[in-house]
Structure formats: structure tokens, C-alpha cells
Amino acid sequence: MPLSIVVIGGGAAGFFGAITAAETFPGATVTILEKNRTVLNKVRISGGGRCNVTHACFDNRQLVKHYPRGEKWLRSLLHQFDAVATVRWFENHGVQLKTEADGRMFPTTNTSETIVNCLLDAARRLNIQVQTSCGVSTLQKTPSGWQLQLLTGETLRADRVLVATGGFPQLTAYGWLPDQAEPLLSPVPSLxxxxxxxxxxxxxxxxxxxxxxxxxxxxxxxxxxxxxxxxxxxxxxxxxxxxxxxxxxxxxxxxxxxxxxxxxxxxxxxxxxxxxxxxxxxxxxxxxxxxxxxxxxxxxxxxxxxxxxxxxxxxxxxxxxxxxxxxxxxxxxxxxxxxxxxxFKDEFVTCGGIALGSLDPQTLESKTQPGLFFAGEVLDVDGITGGFNFQNAWTTGYIAGRHIGL
Structure with a gap:
């Protein structure tokens, strides 16, 4: 049986994690589950519909200073995938980025659909299954891996799971997740x-x-x-x-x-x-x-x-x-x-979520739940405006995807 990887969340971190996992472990089956009817919604609306992909800050010591929470933790992750790597990745996938006077980087087309289509095309080429209107109600560890109960009543199994759901406004919204090494940090709005x-x-x-x-x-x-x-x-x-x-x-x-x-x-x-x-x-x-x-x-x-x-x-x-x-x-x-x-418009961000001490700092795997990985805004990492939150999504999605099949 091929390795089964399920990614919960069809946003920036989820897609990047799924794409990286499929590229790194070509024998695996990768599935993205998105509770909404459409995917990559935040990518579409960000930056006034232009998508502020990242920031032209290529010194990682300076880049991390734009994160009110997660600065020190993120610094070590950027050695694996930083803003330079982000620009290179999109260029290699046919997307040219431009830098504006304030350092924000956008696709030269000035439309977020360029980024959306890039990610969708990459997922399609890699045979990643994308299921929408597919929320998860429970996630349980089993002797053979993971069992996911969907809101539709359907049950799925997976060998590895990546949670990239974005932030939740209330602690109770995290109730379907297995307990982690450290208590969840109460979510509050940012930006x-x-x-x-x-x-x-x-x-x-x-x-x-x-x-x-x-x-x-x-x-x-x-x-x-x-x-x-x-x-x-x-x-x-x-x-x-x-x-x-x-x-x-x-x-x-x-x-x-x-x-x-x-x-x-x-x-x-x-x-x-x-x-x-x-x-x-x-x-x-x-x-x-x-x-x-x-x-x-x-x-x-x-x-x-x-x-x-x-x-x-x-x-x-x-x-x-x-x-x-x-x-x-x-x-x-x-x-x-x-x-x-x-x-602020539609570019809201949540402060709080999965405590960083709950995860392996090199792989983003749960310390107490082997086979369970996290990426993106669900983590207690958030940046200011300017492309920094998307950079967190690309970095953590990439790292989780690189290690999820090991």
C-alpha cells in the first residue's frame, strides 16, 4: 500500500505542504481536505486581490523581526526555506515576482489568480486529490495510522496528517485535535x-x-x-x-x-x-x-x-x-x-494556536503524536502586514511536506 498523506486545510500552507510532500515522496497518495466550497480563498483576496507573496527581506535575521510571535523559532526554519527560496520556487513554476518600493512582492501580473493557478496546476500535475466541502470533525490515532471523521459522515484513514487549517477564533474550535505536548495558546485577533x-x-x-x-x-x-x-x-x-x-x-x-x-x-x-x-x-x-x-x-x-x-x-x-x-x-x-x-479588510490573522514547544523544531511533527504535522497560521506564529504571514505559510508548509513521509 502506498503511503497515504492527508492535508487538512486548502490554504497557502496546506497546498504548499501537499505539493512539497508529493514532490518529495512520489510514491505517496496526497489528499487535501477543505471545509469550504473553494480553496485558496485567502490567497485570492490578499493584497487587494494581488497576493502579497512575500517580502524582499533576504537577511533572515532581519526577516524574523517582523513576527511579533515566533521570531526565534522561525529563524531556524528559514535555513530550510526562506524568502529567497520562495522567489526561486515560484520562478521555477512559471511565476515572476516584482518588488514594490516598500519591499512587498507581488506577481508581475498584479493578480492573485496567478498564484492560485500556479498552486492548482502544481497540485494537478502531481495528482493531488482536492476535496472541498469536506470538514473534519474528529482526528484519532489508530494502531495503523490516523482516522478522520468528516462532517459529511464519511471516514478516512491516513498514514500521516498535516494540519494547515489556519487560525481559529475560539479555543473550542481546536477541540477535534489530539492533545499536544503543551496547552493550546488562546487565540486572539491580530492586524x-x-x-x-x-x-x-x-x-x-x-x-x-x-x-x-x-x-x-x-x-x-x-x-x-x-x-x-x-x-x-x-x-x-x-x-x-x-x-x-x-x-x-x-x-x-x-x-x-x-x-x-x-x-x-x-x-x-x-x-x-x-x-x-x-x-x-x-x-x-x-x-x-x-x-x-x-x-x-x-x-x-x-x-x-x-x-x-x-x-x-x-x-x-x-x-x-x-x-x-x-x-x-x-x-x-x-x-x-x-x-x-x-x-483590516480581509487580511485578518490570529495570534495563538498550537504551542511551538509541542513540535519538533526541524520537522514540525508533533512531539506527542507521531505522524501528525502542523503548518501555517494554526501555529502560534504571526507576522505584520507585508507578505510575512504568507512567508510563514510557505516555510512551514515546505518543511512539514519535506519530512511528512519519512
């Missing part, structure tokens, strides 16, 4: 935007600042980068990175906290005060509202000036010291009361 219902800047929805510092009051959590004002609060790369690094802290306070924003992080208080003083000396007869010396979007500058109590027709020469001080405070330390979160 989300902040809801600020009482935000005075809501009318500015769509305004963005290219470089701002965002931080969480009472913690050391802070990030710097682009910030976007939205209809519900704040988004943008800096906010998303902050939500990822502080995922567990924010879950613990039910996403209610004080957000601080420094709109001019390139200047300290003294430098800012001096810059405004010099501008005032040279433009005293001009109105504060219409003359923005810091390069901020004009609507944001006017809103912050109004919050500081500056009148619309106020001239720089007539600006009271108290109003100037309040303006500096708004520019460097705007504070907003966050009262909830929103999913």
Missing part, C-alpha cells in the same frame, strides 16, 4: 484597525500622514509609519503593526485604551517649538489655519489648530502663548479613546 467613536477627526476620513508615531498609553508599545484617518477611527501600516505587537495586551483590556499619536515624530518638543517660532517670525501677518509649516495635510493641520482653540482668522503674530502650547501638545501628543477594533 486590526482601531475604533474611536468619539474621534473629532472622523470628518477627515481618508486623510493620511506618511510618518507618525502611534503608541498605547501606559505601555512601551509604539510603532512609527503611515497613519490613515478612517470613518471609524484609525488604520494604516503603523496602526496595524501596533495591533499585531500589542495583540494580547489589547485583548486583555477588551480593546479599550488610550491611543497617542505624534504627528511630527521627526522633531522633539524643543525642535518643534523653535520651528514654529521661526515660522511665526517670518509669517506673522499670515493666518495660522492657512499656513502650515510642517507639511501635514491641510485639513489635519486645521483640525488640530481648532482643537488647540485657535480661531480661523487668527494671525501667527497674534497667536497667544497658551494656544501655541496647546497646538504643540496636539501635534506631539494627540490622545484618543479607543473603544473596539475592526478587521
Amino acid at each position: 486590526f484597525t482601531f475604533n474611536v467613536p468619539d474621534n473629532p477627526l472622523l470628518p477627515l476620513a481618508g486623510v493620511s500622514v506618511a510618518d507618525a508615531r502611534v503608541s498605547i498609553s501606559g505601555t512601551r508599545q509604539e510603532q512609527r509609519g503611515p497613519v490613515l484617518v478612517t470613518h471609524w477611527g484609525f488604520s494604516g501600516p503603523a496602526v496595524l503593526r501596533l495591533s499585531a505587537w500589542a495583540a494580547r495586551d489589547l485583548a486583555a483590556v477588551d480593546y479599550r485604551f488610550t491611543l497617542r499619536i505624534n504627528w511630527v515624530p521627526t522633531l522633539n518638543d524643543n525642535e518643534l517649538r523653535l520651528a514654529l517660532h521661526d515660522f511665526r517670525q517670518q509669517n506673522g501677518r499670515k493666518q495660522v489655519f492657512s499656513q502650515n509649516p510642517l507639511g501635514l495635510p491641510s485639513r489635519l493641520w486645521q483640525a488640530l489648530s481648532a482643537e488647540a482653540g485657535i480661531l480661523e482668522n487668527q494671525r501667527w503674530a497674534d497667536l497667544p502663548a497658551k494656544s501655541g502650547n496647546r497646538l504643540i501638545e496636539r501635534l506631539t501628543n494627540s490622545q484618543f479613546q479607543v473603544a473596539g477594533k475592526s478587521t
Whole structure:
């Protein structure tokens, strides 16, 4: 009887693991089980439908710094399959990637269907069976391997199983899995935007600042980068990175906290005060509202000036010291009361899942359940936006697939 390998989950990690297993162990039968009616759904919608395949960070020591959870653990895995290997793999399978200014890498076709079709074609060539609408209700060890009870009532057997289901929102959703060496880590969301219902800047929805510092009051959590004002609060790369690094802290306070924003992080208080003083000396007869010396979007500058109590027709020469001080405070330390979160488009990620200490760090096989492997977001590994979560999927899927038939 040929070796029977079943992959649970038809996403990026599942397909990559299945393809690698079929290439490495050509005598095996490989089957992908997907509970939804279609496969590779997250690949299709990611990156605005373009699929951010990976990131052009080819120094693994730097690459792992983009993972709030799993940094040290992932570093050793990248020696087996890293971003360089990812680019080479897709090129060898007919997909050329391009690098954008921020380091994100996409197919040159600018459509995720290129990646989807690449994976589907590879699976087809390797005779991998793909079964959709095929969820698993129980997974049990037997003397001869594994028994899978499907939601359809059907029973399957397998010699080896790779779990690549992605993250689950609740601990109870992991109940069908056999116990592991370490307890599951409670899942919480990562990569989300902040809801600020009482935000005075809501009318500015769509305004963005290219470089701002965002931080969480009472913690050391802070990030710097682009910030976007939205209809519900704040988004943008800096906010998303902050939500990822502080995922567990924010879950613990039910996403209610004080957000601080420094709109001019390139200047300290003294430098800012001096810059405004010099501008005032040279433009005293001009109105504060219409003359923005810091390069901020004009609507944001006017809103912050109004919050500081500056009148619309106020001239720089007539600006009271108290109003100037309040303006500096708004520019460097705007504070907003966050009262909830929103999913960032469809690119949500889960923090938590299978504890990394439960797995062999070189093969991703369960320490307590031989023949059971894990890959992708089901693991307690998550990255910030920019292609890092897909890189985790390619790396862990490849490594599990390389070892699952041994």
C-alpha cells in the first residue's frame, strides 16, 4: 500500500505542504481536505486581490523581526526555506515576482489568480486529490495510522496528517485535535484597525500622514509609519503593526485604551517649538489655519489648530502663548479613546494556536503524536502586514511536506 498523506486545510500552507510532500515522496497518495466550497480563498483576496507573496527581506535575521510571535523559532526554519527560496520556487513554476518600493512582492501580473493557478496546476500535475466541502470533525490515532471523521459522515484513514487549517477564533474550535505536548495558546485577533467613536477627526476620513508615531498609553508599545484617518477611527501600516505587537495586551483590556499619536515624530518638543517660532517670525501677518509649516495635510493641520482653540482668522503674530502650547501638545501628543477594533479588510490573522514547544523544531511533527504535522497560521506564529504571514505559510508548509513521509 502506498503511503497515504492527508492535508487538512486548502490554504497557502496546506497546498504548499501537499505539493512539497508529493514532490518529495512520489510514491505517496496526497489528499487535501477543505471545509469550504473553494480553496485558496485567502490567497485570492490578499493584497487587494494581488497576493502579497512575500517580502524582499533576504537577511533572515532581519526577516524574523517582523513576527511579533515566533521570531526565534522561525529563524531556524528559514535555513530550510526562506524568502529567497520562495522567489526561486515560484520562478521555477512559471511565476515572476516584482518588488514594490516598500519591499512587498507581488506577481508581475498584479493578480492573485496567478498564484492560485500556479498552486492548482502544481497540485494537478502531481495528482493531488482536492476535496472541498469536506470538514473534519474528529482526528484519532489508530494502531495503523490516523482516522478522520468528516462532517459529511464519511471516514478516512491516513498514514500521516498535516494540519494547515489556519487560525481559529475560539479555543473550542481546536477541540477535534489530539492533545499536544503543551496547552493550546488562546487565540486572539491580530492586524486590526482601531475604533474611536468619539474621534473629532472622523470628518477627515481618508486623510493620511506618511510618518507618525502611534503608541498605547501606559505601555512601551509604539510603532512609527503611515497613519490613515478612517470613518471609524484609525488604520494604516503603523496602526496595524501596533495591533499585531500589542495583540494580547489589547485583548486583555477588551480593546479599550488610550491611543497617542505624534504627528511630527521627526522633531522633539524643543525642535518643534523653535520651528514654529521661526515660522511665526517670518509669517506673522499670515493666518495660522492657512499656513502650515510642517507639511501635514491641510485639513489635519486645521483640525488640530481648532482643537488647540485657535480661531480661523487668527494671525501667527497674534497667536497667544497658551494656544501655541496647546497646538504643540496636539501635534506631539494627540490622545484618543479607543473603544473596539475592526478587521483590516480581509487580511485578518490570529495570534495563538498550537504551542511551538509541542513540535519538533526541524520537522514540525508533533512531539506527542507521531505522524501528525502542523503548518501555517494554526501555529502560534504571526507576522505584520507585508507578505510575512504568507512567508510563514510557505516555510512551514515546505518543511512539514519535506519530512511528512519519512
